[in-house]
Amino acid sequence: MFKHKHIETNTHLHTLIIFALVFLSTIAVLNAKDRNTQPANDGNTVWYSPLAVQNAEAARDALEYSGYYAANGKKIPVKGNMQQLKSFFDALNNAKSKKVHIAHWGDSIILGDIISESFRENFQKQFGGNGVGFVSFNCDDYGMRNSTIVKFSTDWKEASLFKRNADKLPLGINGAVYIPESGSWVKYEIGKISRTMRNFVTARLFYANAPGGGVIRYSAGNSPEKTARLESGASLKELTIEFPANTTSVKFTFDNCSGGYFYGVSFENGNGVYLDNLPIRGNTGVALADLPMSLLKEFNSKLNFKLLIINFGVNVVSPEHSNYIWYEQRMEKVISYLRQAFPQAGVLIISVGDKAIKKGTRFVTDPGIPSLLKTQQAIADKNGTAFYSLFDAIGGENSIVDWVDANPQLAAKDYCHLTPLGGKVVADNLFESLMNEMKKLK
Secondary structure, three states: OOOOOOOOHHHHHHHHHHHHHHHHHHHHHHHHHHHOOOOOOOOOOOOOOOOHHHHHHHHHHHHHHOOHHHHOOOOOOOEEEEHHHHHHHHHHHHOOOOOEEEEEEEEHHHHOOOOOOHHHHHHHHHHHOOOOOEEEOOOOEEEEEEEEEEEOOOOOEEEEEEOOOOOOOOOOOOOEEEOOOEEEEEEEEEEEOOOOOOOOEEEEEOOOOOOOOOEEEEEEEOOOOOOEEOOEEEEOOEEEEEEEEEEEEEEEEEEOOOEEEEEEEEEEOOOOEEEEEOOOOOOOOOHHOOOOOOHHHHHHHHHHHHEEEEOOOOOOOOOOOOOHHHHHHHHHHHHHHHHHHOOEEEEEEOOOOOOOOEEEEEEOOOOOOHHHHHHHOOOOOHOOOEOOOOOHHOOOHHHHHHHOOOEEEEEEEEOOEOOOHHHHHHHHHHHHHHHHHHHHHH
């Protein structure tokens, strides 16, 4: 964890570190042609190549110990109703003997497993677990994920909250559903940076509506290909596959599975904590109430979530609006809906962060942010959830400018989204605050 005190950084050490970052970034560019083609920037998302991310994070540790991070971010408490998190804290204490799943929904602020990845790493270091948890098929952010490298064929059909769902297909906990053609495939490979996500021994594949005769072929690494038959039926099914120790990649190929609904795979390795990164790009969070209740309950029966994190806001804020009562009313319904689907889980709302707009020659906090922040705090208070102000954790008004100007950068030059390094600062401070609350409830 970061120490909350001033540390003078040795100038020579800092110079060497910056040189290393430049050198590693150059290597990333030279090797970029070996990666999948990345999706186009949609204007609201900053994409980072996995290799560049890994190289930056390799230098992260040296910066961390040089005291660089002591000057960034602000340690603030988790507020609100802590009592409703007690069952989650109790589950953490028993995580050596049971699996504990956390759902982390959010907008583009968590695309690429940002925030989630480091938050997960903290939980797994303290309470056990080894694996990334739930990863979608054909995920939108495959070009920026560091924790899991995802490749797939281009013939998948998709419906989602972000794109469209004209046929009203049942969307899963990830806000999406994927339909393969015969021969469609997807390959997952664990990233090499994380200290806790080095391999997996279990892959839990979630699907529904599989046709009779549907078969999945799978191979781990260079091992011989095996097959598994899918169970037909409209309800959510789970295909659990066990692999040899230290497995780091697997490829699934789908034969005669057309018309089936496929959601994702949870990669696990024994008991412990698994934090599922569930980004829904371009969303305000209100669409979570559009996910089928029956399907959410079926996912809950299999994953038994103990904590629900709701991390939206950037798509709500507008400089033209100061009244977000409509959002408050809609999100109250979302929280009630999710509690009905996951009655055993605690709820943590993470607010909007800082987002800057240009005013003259300067970048300043969007004037809609303070009003939205108050609204999100009110949502938490009225509905008895826990609350964490990402805006204050970043540093408050105009702080995103300092994060963009940091070297290396903690926020992207859109003055809104965080880099993986910035996500780590947030995750580390949030984890420390949450553990402080856990100690108080003992």
